[in-house]
Amino acid sequence: MAKALRVALAGLGTVGAGVIKLIDANRDLIERRAGRSIEIVAISARDRNRDRGVDLSGFEWVDDTTSLASHPDIDVVVELIGGSDGPALVLARNTIASGRAFVTANKAMIAHHGLELAGLAEGKGVALKYEAAVAGGIPVIKGLREGAAANEISGVFGILNGTCNYILSTMESEGRDFAEVLAEAQALGYAEADPSFDIDGVDAAHKLSILASLAFGTAIDFEGVDIRGIRHVIAADIVEAESLGHRIRLVGMASAGNGLLQRVQPCLVPLAHPLAHVTGSLNAVVAEGNFVGRLFLQGRGAGEGPTASAVVADLIDIARGETGPAFAMSVASLARTDRAPAGESMARTYLRFIVADRPGVLAEITAAMRDADVSIESLSQRGVTAEGAAVVAIVTHECREANVVKALGLLEGSSSLQAAPMVMPILEV
Amino acid sequence: MAKALRVALAGLGTVGAGVIKLIDANRDLIERRAGRSIEIVAISARDRNRDRGVDLSGFEWVDDTTSLASHPDIDVVVELIGGSDGPALVLARNTIASGRAFVTANKAMIAHHGLELAGLAEGKGVALKYEAAVAGGIPVIKGLREGAAANEISGVFGILNGTCNYILSTMESEGRDFAEVLAEAQALGYAEADPSFDIDGVDAAHKLSILASLAFGTAIDFEGVDIRGIRHVIAADIVEAESLGHRIRLVGMASAGNGLLQRVQPCLVPLAHPLAHVTGSLNAVVAEGNFVGRLFLQGRGAGEGPTASAVVADLIDIARGETGPAFAMSVASLARTDRAPAGESMARTYLRFIVADRPGVLAEITAAMRDADVSIESLSQRGVTAEGAAVVAIVTHECREANVVKALGLLEGSSSLQAAPMVMPILEV
Numbered sequence: 073m074a075k076a077l078r079v080a081l082a083g084l085g086t087v088g089a090g091v092i093k094l095i096d097a098n099r100d101l102i103e104r105r106a107g108r109s110i111e112i113v114a115i116s117a118r119d120r121n122r123d124r125g126v127d128l129s130g131f132e133w134v135d136d137t138t139s140l141a142s143h144p145d146i147d148v149v150v151e152l153i154g155g156s157d158g159p160a161l162v163l164a165r166n167t168i169a170s171g172r173a174f175v176t177a178n179k180a181m182i183a184h185h186g187l188e189l190a191g192l193a194e195g196k197g198v199a200l201k202y203e204a205a206v207a208g209g210i211p212v213i214k215g216l217r218e219g220a221a222a223n224e225i226s227g228v229f230g231i232l233n234g235t236c237n238y239i240l241s242t243m244e245s246e247g248r249d250f251a252e253v254l255a256e257a258q259a260l261g262y263a264e265a266d267p268s269f270d271i272d273g274v275d276a277a278h279k280l281s282i283l284a285s286l287a288f289g290t291a292i293d294f295e296g297v298d299i300r301g302i303r304h305v306i307a308a309d310i311v312e313a314e315s316l317g318h319r320i321r322l323v324g325m326a327s328a329g330n331g332l333l334q335r336v337q338p339c340l341v342p343l344a345h346p347l348a349h350v351t352g353s354l355n356a357v358v359a360e361g362n363f364v365g366r367l368f369l370q371g372r373g374a375g376e377g378p379t380a381s382a383v384v385a386d387l388i389d390i391a392r393g394e395t396g397p398a399f400a401m402s403v404a405s406l407a408r409t410d411r412a413p414a415g416e417s418m419a420r421t422y423l424r425f426i427v428a429d430r431p432g433v434l435a436e437i438t439a440a441m442r443d444a445d446v447s448i449e450s451l452s453q454r455g456v457t458a459e460g461a462a463v464v465a466i467v468t469h470e471c472r473e474a475n476v477v478k479a480l481g482l483l484e485g486s487s488s489l490q491a492a493p494m495v496m497p498i499l500e501v
Numbered sequence: 502m503a504k505a506l507r508v509a510l511a512g513l514g515t516v517g518a519g520v521i522k523l524i525d526a527n528r529d530l531i532e533r534r535a536g537r538s539i540e541i542v543a544i545s546a547r548d549r550n551r552d553r554g555v556d557l558s559g560f561e562w563v564d565d566t567t568s569l570a571s572h573p574d575i576d577v578v579v580e581l582i583g584g585s586d587g588p589a590l591v592l593a594r595n596t597i598a599s600g601r602a603f604v605t606a607n608k609a610m611i612a613h614h615g616l617e618l619a620g621l622a623e624g625k626g627v628a629l630k631y632e633a634a635v636a637g638g639i640p641v642i643k644g645l646r647e648g649a650a651a652n653e654i655s656g657v658f659g660i661l662n663g664t665c666n667y668i669l670s671t672m673e674s675e676g677r678d679f680a681e682v683l684a685e686a687q688a689l690g691y692a693e694a695d696p697s698f699d700i701d702g703v704d705a706a707h708k709l710s711i712l713a714s715l716a717f718g719t720a721i722d723f724e725g726v727d728i729r730g731i732r733h734v735i736a737a738d739i740v741e742a743e744s745l746g747h748r749i750r751l752v753g754m755a756s757a758g759n760g761l762l763q764r765v766q767p768c769l770v771p772l773a774h775p776l777a778h779v780t781g782s783l784n785a786v787v788a789e790g791n792f793v794g795r796l797f798l799q800g801r802g803a804g805e806g807p808t809a810s811a812v813v814a815d816l817i818d819i820a821r822g823e824t825g826p827a828f829a830m831s832v833a834s835l836a837r838t839d840r841a842p843a844g845e846s847m848a849r850t851y852l853r854f855i856v857a858d859r860p861g862v863l864a865e866i867t868a869a870m871r872d873a874d875v876s877i878e879s880l881s882q883r884g885v886t887a888e889g890a891a892v893v894a895i896v897t898h899e900c901r902e903a904n905v906v907k908a909l910g911l912l913e914g915s916s917s918l919q920a921a922p923m924v925m926p927i928l929e930v
Contacts, residue, residue: 097653097791098651098653098792101653101718104718104831104834105650105829105830107825107831203648209792209793209794210648211640211643211644211648211649211796214640214644214647214648215640215644215648218640218814218818218823219632219640219643219814220640221531221535221814221817222523222527222809222810222811222812222816222817224526289533289534346778349778361638361810362526362527362806363523363527363638363807363813364806364807364810364811365638365800365801365806366800366801367640367798367800368797368798368800369796369797369798369799370796370798371794371795371796371797377791377792377793378792378793378794380651380792381649381651381652381790381792382793383651384651384792385648385649385651387651388647388650388651392825394647394823394825396536396822396823402536
């Protein structure tokens, strides 16, 4: 039996404790699968005295987290601190520079600095792994990097944020409003006290930019992700979507046909699409390959167990000697692709207006559609509120996004509209 | 750039032609991802002159397929001949013995001889890969061997035969009978002229035995799979299942709690279970890990493109230098687990009888249930046919399989029964 893979853990939150529990619980199995044992040697976190529900007495405690990078008895550092910059990034750079492997669950850091770190790792011939950074326990990084590696991928779609999916599917099943469900999710610990990273789509965008790089062989371009969150989805949208045979999901989608298109936005997903059946806090990814067709992977995208499972899968890969390029190819081979031109994408589109309930409003909206060359497939008005407002929901025929933007521009400032319109594309099956 | 990975293709049916097309179509992308080019050098098949729709003029034709094993210009042999023994097995043994890597789509050979071949490959330090053998383009081998490697897996469930799933979901959507849909599937080329390997569950059992080995770290035990096919599913079963909120699927299921339990059989799958939504010729696999929870992978399980995608993924892994043990651990580390005792498994169970429409029949059936200690959750009788037969469908409370067997034994030979009863377990969500 080869000698143990010696691991340092930086960060001892939920996931760090999960990694310790997993390696303890599945020790024998891991040793058989990895061909050697995986041993946590040193640990570091901000607060030494917090009770984390795991016994830390067998590990060397290191106060200065950064010093793990050059610890003499360590083969690989697992970073679970979080944050795109700061100590996590310093630790990553120093660990790789010292010729050690680096494993992280940090999507923000990979989205912002992944290429730099991959280049460093290539230069040193060490592994940089981040399966836990996207979709938790689902092996989507491996699925794209290796499983679908023979394919040209035309598109990748994902439900990448469990908090948003929990909120949307709870709104759906219980007919409740966004703010109410969010507050409950916060009380239950499913959503952060400051939920903006999740509900405004930033977290999903980090993950999408990583998937897009792997799928298309392009350099990560997080800044190129067009991000819209779920804050403005109202209960009436869910009802309208349902009446159209659709569900609302926050979907990260990327394609590379006519330039790199990367978006995170709430969408109407038809019931015949696999993403429509992803409920609660589950995550899922769909990839469309030119030979494999559509692949669909679903599972638990966050939490102690699933995230620890992904971290330790990376460690097993490293123990087995699997240390290839982080983004499936050398950093120099990644294409620097232009972004897709704005407004050119085509989709059937859902538009929802909250309007004053008075004569002429529908004429005003439909005239704007006509003048922007947006053809209407269906229109409904319902739900006049106590305040005298009505909800108007329009589904367009397939049209250019720029035309929809133009139509909304024509309506801007209209006294008929009582709130900003909601715009969501409708996914194709 | 490292030198090319030189490949020989043995067998030029649909999949072989697909591999040639894929490597040609995605050449640049594969080279970037693999870090080197992948070049087909030599090919061999029975009939040199058949038109396969691909240009073979650039490849060396080899008449004696077995000689590919020791071809001096070859790094890896891809076997697409099929058959558990015969030329495929000779080629596998000789290729590995000569120190070359071996890739196959041959589930029958892996199910029967995988351990022997893995042992040979270990001894020689070469790769033995077979992603295409199970679930076509879906990376389930990689998913279990690597993606879920940190987990103790309690169960694996799969829809592993596209022909059966096509037949069952067509029976479901069109309300037609088995024989009629099978005949149509044969006419369309979706089912073989001799369909027994598919519809009697043998093909799914080959695949299940491979998944079970990877999931549980146990030696492959194909002979231990309890196999029942879909031949005796009738349209009335589909209707009954639907009225109970279920769909009928041929499910391969394995667990390792109390001995190794491996079964392929038609089951009632509740709509809330992801396998219920696997339609047409799709394949899917569910694995339940002690940290990751439930993973669900779905995609195209057969055909030229998906199977070629899996074969070339294996070649890319080999080109990258990923050559670890075929069954996730050394052959010596695989446990030799006893089989689960027969009759001990617990499930709610669907029983369907075709009975004479006369007084006393229900009393006879329900008395047998009582005498075998099988508790009935629901019972329906409907659909009296022109011949005076009725369909009786019973759902039991959770009970030991042995009790169901006993009840059926008590009814054996009864003149009330006009056909052998149908027995299907009901999956839990």
